[in-house]
Amino acid sequence: MTQNVSATADATLLAEVAEMTVSALNLEIRPSDIDPAAPLYGEGLGLDSIDILEVALVVSKRYGFSLRADNEDNLRIFSSLQSLADYIATHRTQ
Numbered sequence: 001m002t003q004n005v006s007a008t009a010d011a012t013l014l015a016e017v018a019e020m021t022v023s024a025l026n027l028e029i030r031p032s033d034i035d036p037a038a039p040l041y042g043e044g045l046g047l048d049s050i051d052i053l054e055v056a057l058v059v060s061k062r063y064g065f066s067l068r069a070d071n072e073d074n075l076r077i078f079s080s081l082q083s084l085a086d087y088i089a090t091h092r093t094q
Helices: 011-025 047-065 081-091
Strands: none
Touching: 011 047, 011 081, 047 081
């Protein structure tokens, strides 16, 4: 029997990614107040492209894989905290 290759982030990873995002960007919000489904860009959390680059750098260092600026899936990956955490759960090496 084969296992499903994709992974969904559990609550622990989701909380970890929220904390990491708040810490990396010095946001004035509690990690637990971030809606996992809210957009990271614009009207959701209000991040801009520079913020996303900072988050990508921290994720790359912490989880052992690169998030490249030219990845065509970036809009999906960074569409919400949940989608970012799901991507990390699938691609992490550490």
